[in-house]
Amino acid sequence: MFVMILAGGKGERLYPLTRDRAKPAVPFAGRYRIIDFALSNCINSGLTRIVLLTQYKSISLDRHLRLAWHIFHYEVGGCIYSIPAQHRYGERWYEGTADAIFQNIYTLEQEKPEHVLILSGDHVYAMDYRPFISFHLENRADLTMGAVLYPRKEARRFGVFEVDKEMRVLNFAEKPREPFPFPGKKSHSLVSMGIYIFKTEVLVKRVTEDAKIKESSHDFGKDVIPRMIKEKDRIFTFLFEGYWRDIGTLDAYYEAHQDFLRDPPPIDLHDLSWPIRTYVPPYPPARIKGGEVKNSCISEGCVILGKVYNSFLSPGVFVDEDAVVKDSILLENARVGKGSVVERAILDKEVR
Structure with a gap:
């Protein structure tokens, strides 16, 4: 075939x-x-x-x-x-x-x-x-x-x-x-x-x-x-x-x-019997430093100082102190500044 x-x-x-x-x-x-x-x-x-x-x-x-x-x-x-x-x-x-x-x-x-x-x-x-x-x-x-x-x-x-x-x-x-x-x-x-x-x-x-x-x-x-x-x-x-x-x-x-983000998800991305393959740049592990994350997927290289709820973060995303990300999709290297609120949004790569 x-x-x-x-x-x-x-x-x-x-x-x-x-x-x-x-x-x-x-x-x-x-x-x-x-x-x-x-x-x-x-x-x-x-x-x-x-x-x-x-x-x-x-x-x-x-x-x-x-x-x-x-x-x-x-x-x-x-x-x-x-x-x-x-x-x-x-x-x-x-x-x-x-x-x-x-x-x-x-x-x-x-x-x-x-x-x-x-x-x-x-x-x-x-x-x-x-x-x-x-x-x-x-x-x-x-x-x-x-x-x-x-x-x-x-x-x-x-x-x-x-x-x-x-x-x-x-x-x-x-x-x-x-x-x-x-x-x-x-x-x-x-x-x-x-x-x-x-x-x-x-x-x-x-x-x-x-x-x-x-x-x-x-x-x-x-x-x-x-x-x-x-x-x-x-x-x-x-x-x-x-x-x-x-x-x-x-x-x-x-x-x-x-x-x-539902439980269970429609496709289990953690199912190793049916892996979804991809390429991820050599970022360090994600780091959650004094922040809060609930029901979200955080990729490699992310740094979370604020709060992230019900969201997807691509590699290298930075969420600063007192910032809130809710119901959103943030693509690679997006940055959310101190005190900012991002809700029901899609941020493209490197958006600040």
Whole structure:
């Protein structure tokens, strides 16, 4: 199984966190980057042939890959590398998720996999892909898509499937006003996770066809999948019952952090049987000197003289005397001055 991770989106709704960094490189939960979750899922699932398709402000992401993930080339005997947009088909950037794959068909021709797992680089979840892959192979599917159940009112924000009892896809709608109900649970809808397993020959055929359609937005959800359904391809969904978050907006980013402060958290970052790997600069241990910390995650190199409640602090954060940080997210080397109060806020790197 060959893995291609879509990591080139602008992340405009996450601005200003994406002003100077790629969306998958945005810090998350103190010491991690968003991309670490998809990559860790791959390694933990035994998938080691991985390529990231990068584009927008990719230096931050490339640097993280070089520092955090280069060692696994040797440890797992595979490869993890990034490919920036190559302009192989004219002077244009990736115009959609399907176009990103189309512009990198040459990579598939070199690797020659029978099946391709396509992931998004901006989702937070812990998933063993092996049952997903087994389901795809057992059903002899042309395409299998990961999906989660959402209450129908909330499902309007996503792509929604209509399926039969065997989980074969009958219809698909992007952000519908009236989401399809899920069989046996009418109050919920089956929502796309934006992860796909394709037969390689089907993938190449469908994205090549799509590239020839001028009116297409060259997106899997909007264009390719509806066309595949119409053409009666064998398309299935795989129900994932764990935690999954699309970190697409500042509100979603903030709410996801609050999820991780609940007891128990949706993903146990202390579970060594499913480690979330990352890179942390060589900071000293965190130090709490006369301060107070409750229900918070404090990273390496932090110095706490004040009070921190229900918050995430990335490496190197300094909280001075009589300062209060509450319900907030502070990124690397942020400083909170003496007597300051930070509440329900996101402070970017080196903010003072």
